[in-house]
Structures are given as C-alpha cells and as structure tokens.
Amino acid sequence: MSENTNPSNNSLLNDAGTRAMIFQIVLLAMVVFAGYYLFSNLQANLDNRGISTGFAFFNEPAGFPILIHLIEYTEANTYGRAFVVALINTFVISLLGIILSTVIGIVMGLARLSKNWLVARLATVYIETLRNIPLLLQMFFWYFAVLAALPAPRDSYEFADFLLNKRGIYSPNPITQDGFGLVIFGFFLSIAAAVGLIIWAKKRQTRTGLWFPAYWSSLGLIVGITFLFLAIAGFPIEFDLPQKSRFNVTGGMVLPPEFVAVLVALSTYTGAFIAEIVRAGILSVNWGQTEAARSLGLRDNLTQRLIVLPQALRVIIPPLTSQYLNLAKNSSLGAAIAYPELVAVVMGTTLNQTGQAIETIGLCMLVYGSLSLSISVFMNWYNNKMSLVER
C-alpha cells in the first residue's frame, strides 16, 4: 500500500463521495428555495388579484356552447360538465387518429418498400412531404383551404346516402328499433363461437399438426350468425337519411369540418412518421430469416406473417409508442381551428371566463400526463408480450 505523501489530497473536499453530497445538498436547497419563492409570489399575486384557488368554479354554469358534444350538454351546464365533454372529444380524436394513422403508416411503409418502382417513389414523396411540414400548417390547410372551399349545403356532393358540403360530412343515422337486443345477443354469441373455434383449431394443430383456417372461418361465423339474428329479428334498424334543404341539411349524422380537419391532418401527418418506423422495422429483420423461411418451403405471405412480421414488431413497437403519445399530445393543436378539445375548452374558454389559470392549466397537464402514462403502460405491456423470450 502506497502512502499518500500530499496531505491536502486527503482532505474531505477531495473525497468524491463528500463532493457529491455537497453538490446534491446545494442542488436540493436551490430547488426548494426556487419552489418556495415561486409559491409565495403566487400566493401574493392571487391575493392581490382577488382570485380564489380551488375547483369551486366547476359547479358554476359555464354559459358557453360546445359545438361537438357526445354527451348531453347545453350552455346551462357546469364547467365540470364542459370539462368532461372536452375530455371525451380529446379521447375520441386520439383513438380514431391512432387507428387511422396506424393503417396509413403500415400501407405507406410497405409501399415504400415495394418492388414496384412507381409505388415506392409515390410513397417516398408522401412521407418526405408530410413529415417536413408543420402539423399546424397542415391543419389550417385542411380546415381553411380544403373544407372551407366545399360547396354550400344546397349544392352538396352526394355519394349514395352521404352528403359532403362545407358544414361537414353527413351520413345516414342508424336508429335501432324494438328487438335490437336480440341482434346484440347474437353478435356476442358469434364472438364466443369464433373464440371457441380459434381455441379448438390451435389445440388440434398442436395435437395433430393439421392446420385449420381459423381466422377466416371465425370471421365468417361472426358475420353469418349476426346476420342470421338480424333476419330473425326482422332487421330492427331504420336509417335516418340526411335531407338537403335550401340552407341546411336535416337529419342524418354529421361529422363537423373541425373534426374532419383535425382527424385528417393528425392521421396523415403521424402516418408518415409511422411509415418510416414500419419500413425501418422490416428492414431490420435479417435477410437470412427470409431465406431460411423459403428453404423450409413457406409461401411468401406465410414468410411475411410468421417469420418477418413478428420479428419486425419488436423493433417497431417502442418508437410506435412514442408516435402514439405524440399524436395524443398533438390533438391539442385542434384548439387552433376551434375543435372543442381539452385545450380549447379548458385552457381557452374556461380560463378566459374564470381567470383560474393555475387550476385549468394544471388540470390539462394532469390529464395529458395520465393519458401519456396510460398509453405507455399499455404499449409496454404489449412490448413485453411481443419481445424475445430468451433462456
């Protein structure tokens, strides 16, 4: 053991552990002091302005209309109810956006890998264009340039029973009649039958090695049994068709332009990013895997489904999760074109009317935080399920 000849090197200040401790204590003190300073300022400011903190305003009538509400809502309802309406709107647009963007992303990602030169070029142009233009600009484009340029209700475009004009997309509204419960019962029955069939097919395959086209036949079961029950109940659905009148459209279901613009912009934009993720995932699977599958005699589509895709998914899922999170957070841009989602209703109108900045902004952050958290928990669970099981 060598002895340290320089006594100053042995001082406490040169000990790594002590220095780390000192640094951390200083850091903690700074954070605590900053927190205390900001908080005391906040209280002084709120007192000066006469703003009372708390969520009492949630029980007061809101007094503003919300264009899109999936649950009952009028101006006489409370701020609390308005918050729930906005929350539902955010969830709906995020969920639909995630589904649509995944479809677009998979199609475009595969198209970019296509052996067909023209298809691959078109997909590349799509991806490189949409990825490099701000989402807000794309939303404005869809809302102010495309949807606003559609004809007035009386000159709507018509496709079958659908109408398209500047007020939105109108579709027939299904209204259930007596006896629809029977159909719902039939639907669940068919799903149970399909699940049973898949389990049976899997067991039989493990036992005998014989393969049964379980997925197609279960799809057939679901459609067939549901239709059968529809027929038995005497087709208990009537459609409320949209009717054009001079200045408006009556009846039917309507997708307002705000909703369409946000959904289209969100899903095409995120779809471009997902396409790149899908492409990278598929390229990451070693070519040897494909060759091995072929030498085992698997056909092309089976090679893709059983060999390439499961391995590609492992690479795809983590970045896909962050794209889904981005989409959910980006749905807040809908506020800029008056889609009544969380930011527009709570941080926009409610904040303006009540002045409760801390509560409204904090609430929004909390909601987005938990939304992000739940998406990432779900995707982590799925990722664990799909990930490589090693010995």
Add this chain to the structure above:
Amino acid sequence: MTIIFKPSPSLPPPVTSVGAVAWVRQNLFSSPLNIFLTFFSAYVIYLLLPPVIQWAFIDATWEGTSKASCTAGGACWAFIAVYFDQFMYGLYPEAETWRINLAVIMLVLMVGAFAIKAVNKLYLSIAIIVVYPIVAYFLFAGGVFGLEKVETSLWGGLFLTVLLGVIGIVASFPLGIVLALGRRSEMPIAKSVCVVFIETIRAVPLITILFMASVMIPLFLPEGLNFNKLLRVLIGITLFSAAYMAEVVRGGLQAIPKGQYEAADAMGLTYWQSMILVILPQALKLVIPGIVNSFIALFKDTTLVYIVGMFDFLGRIQAANHDSNWLGTTVEGYAFAGFIYWAICFGMSRYSMALERKLETGHKRN
C-alpha cells in the same frame, strides 16, 4: 492442316434482361399485382400532377395589386409578392429591415468562414457564440448607437420563426446534454430532479407549456417584475426541447460500452474531462440523426406560438388571409408557407445524413 476451334461470338443478352426494357419489366410489370399497382399509381399521378402544374404555373398570375387582377384562374402568386415583406419581417418597420438582412448576412459569412483553413476556429466559434448574439440583439432591438428602437411585439414573420428556432436549438442543446448526464448520474437527488423534469415536460403538449409561459409565469413572479413575452415563450420552447434532447443524448450515452468510461477513469481524467473528451464525442456522433430530428421537430413546433398570439411566419400568413382585397388566396398562402418550411426541414435532414457520413470512422460492420 490443323483445325482451330473458333467459338462463335457470344450472342447479346436477350433484350428482356438488360437495358430499359428489362428495368421496366422488373420494376413495373413483374407480376399481375405489380401491373395493377403501376397503372393505379400512374392514374393517381395523372389525377394530381397536371392540374397542380396547370394551377401553380401555367394559369398563375404573378403580378397584381388585389385578387381582382388574378383572372387567369390559376394560382394568385401576386398575393405572395405583395405580402412578401410582411411574411419575411412581420411588422418590423420597413426602413429598418436592413438590420435583419445585415444580421443574417453576418451570420452566413461567419458560418461560411469555417470552411476557410487560415481562420482560427476557436476565435471564430467564440465570435459566433458570444459576440454575435449581442451584436444581433442590439441590431434587432435597437435603442443604441442611434438605431431606432423596435419593440419585440413588432417582430414577426419568417424572421421570428428562424429566431425562435435558432435560439431554441442553440440553448436547448447544452441544456439537454446536462439533463442527460444528470439522469445517468449516480447522485440520487440530482438524478431524480432530472428525471422528474424530463418526464413531466415530455408528458404534456407544447401548447400547455406555451400557455404556462404566457399566462402562468407572470403569476409566479413578484409584483412589478415582468419580462417580455417573446423571452417567456423562448424559455418555454427551450425547456420543452431540452427534455426531448436529453432523451436522445441519453440513448447515445447508453450505447457507449462501459470500457470507455473505465478507460477514461483509469487515465485519471476527472468526470467532466472524461465526459467532454471521451464519452460525449462518441455518444453525440451516434445520435446525430436523433439530434437533428429534434431540431426539425423544434423548428416545426415554433408555429405553435401563433396560438398564444405571436405572429410568426404561419401567423402572418393567417393574418394576410383575412385581407379583404385578397379573399380566396388561402391555398396560395399555405402552399408558399408549406414550401418554405419543407425546404428548411428537408435541408436539415439531408445535412444530417451528410454529416453522419463525414463523421463515420468505420466502426460499423459491413
């Protein structure tokens, strides 16, 4: 007499396996599905391309003073021409716009000087990072040396967009590195402070941060002390971007083998020496694509300042769309804005690819 075997000259390869014909067969018509896809794509291109060219170039009007002069039925680029200055400089006084131009030219010259061998790179870097921002600030804001004072509320257009983007990028990069190092640190308190900061910011959309910057920050400051809205928004953007940057850098730090850390320690380097001289150069090189992607994301995100009432490039386009002389020119405005944003972002991503190739030191297995 000897018979010499003379092989007849090789036949040329069949036309179907070389040249243009083969290429077309292989890439466009190799299977029934491919034939269908080719015709389908060709039809899509036929539907989209000719009308767009017709609209944007052939039928376009390039000069005029109001929508009424656009009679050709195509794009009304005269709108862009008339509003060009506003799109570029916002409401910055017209007589003073030379100051912005001068600052931009100075920056371009200084960055360009990096290519010259004789220039001392260290002095140049100091000039760009320390001296230039001060000079640029006084040029933009005025109020000294007889320059007219220009309020930041007048700053706008592409000038404001680039300003937000550049300052955001320059400030968030070092902050992100510090946060990433903090998150990887062995000190529990420093680590948890960084984790909480990064995860909180990443969980919420940028809009909430911008609202916080524009509405909530004044509530947290003592009475009387208040600073400029532009500065508040800039702080918001920088913090937001730094959290994302931290995660990218962390990915790079994790990819560096433990041996490198141990080797740096064994050489007797201090923590900061080993980070700056050994770890970070390798880690950052690995994550160049990720870093540039977050720069691009930040640049696109600057459009959100429009929602909190600042008129950046997109904001000025939106405002110009309401001019009653130019009703019906929304598509032109968006097309122009889209093209500029696209050119900048696409350029950045191409530059990152070139940079990656240049810094490639051949550790990759082929």
